Amino acid sequence: KQEVTQIPAALSVPEGENLVLNCSFTDSAIYNLQWFRQDPGKGLTSLLLIQSSQREQTSGRLNASLDKSSGRSTLYIAASQPGDSATYLCAGGGYQKVTFGIGTKLQVIP
Amino acid sequence: DAEITQSPRHKITETGRQVTLACHQTWNHNNMFWYRQDLGHGLRLIHYSYGVQDTNKGEVSDGYSVSRSNTEDLPLTLESAASSQTSVYFCASSESGGMGNSPLHFGNGTRLTVT
Numbered sequence: 751k752q753e754v755t756q757i758p759a760a761l762s763v764p765e766g767e768n769l770v771l772n773c774s775f776t777d778s779a780i781y782n783l784q785w786f787r788q789d790p791g792k793g794l795t796s797l798l799l800i801q802s803s804q805r806e807q808t809s810g811r812l813n814a815s816l817d818k819s820s821g822r823s824t825l826y827i828a829a830s831q832p833g834d835s836a837t838y839l840c841a842g843g844g845y846q847k848v849t850f851g852i853g854t855k856l857q858v859i860p
Numbered sequence: 861d862a863e864i865t866q867s868p869r870h871k872i873t874e875t876g877r878q879v880t881l882a883c884h885q886t887w888n889h890n891n892m893f894w895y896r897q898d899l900g901h902g903l904r905l906i907h908y909s910y911g912v913q914d915t916n917k918g919e920v921s922d923g924y925s926v927s928r929s930n931t932e933d934l935p936l937t938l939e940s941a942a943s944s945q946t947s948v949y950f951c952a953s954s955e956s957g958g959m960g961n962s963p964l965h966f967g968n969g970t971r972l973t974v975t
Contacts, residue, residue, distance in 0.1 A: 754902065786964075786966075792968055793966035794950070794952075794964070799962075847905070849902065
């Protein structure tokens with residue numbers, strides 16, 4: 751059974767800092783690893799999707815990497831801004847199931 | 861732009877009542893999903909559909925049902941609402957293929973309170 755863990759549960763950083771969010775999963779037989787952002791009272795917004803054959807994906811200030819052998823994915827946010835404050839969730843996609851982590855709540859302080 | 865619309869955004873109902881949550885997507889996706897989100901838990905899958913007339917149970921399907929009569933809609937029905945079903949419900953969709961093959965797109969959720 752796939753389990754997805756995100757550490758830390760909450761993170762507070764000053765504006766401008768580069769930061770890394772971590773996601774670990776127990777089953778390396780995943781099809782993809784997806785990172786989402788969730789703002790309070792809103793649904794999940796897809797940020798990056800890494801297919802199992804890929805090692806990383808980039809979008810603007812965001813970079814996500816996937817290491818299936820170690821069961822880890824990281825989301826790197828460069829030059830953080832107050833607008834980046836949100837909860838970030840990762841989800842491991844298997845053929846018949848997508849397993850979500852509980853998320854890391856990020857606060858970027860101006 | 862394509863989107864997923866959920867209604868209502870908020871709902872308060874009494875124990876034992878039947879409740880239906882609506883989900884409408886304009887992505888033209890075959891795959892549609894219902895999740896619930898509770899504090900301390902990751903999103904948990906309730907029901908899913910891979911196309912018209914296809915429905916499947918997820919990991920927390922007891923007390924819920926869905927029907928898929930067209931591509932755009934997947935309503936979620938709580939047959940007899942219970943306090944344990946107080947939660948935030950999200951509808952999602954993705955392109956064809958296995959559940960984990962393509963990006964998931966989400967609606968903004970319905971917050972359901974059962975009193």
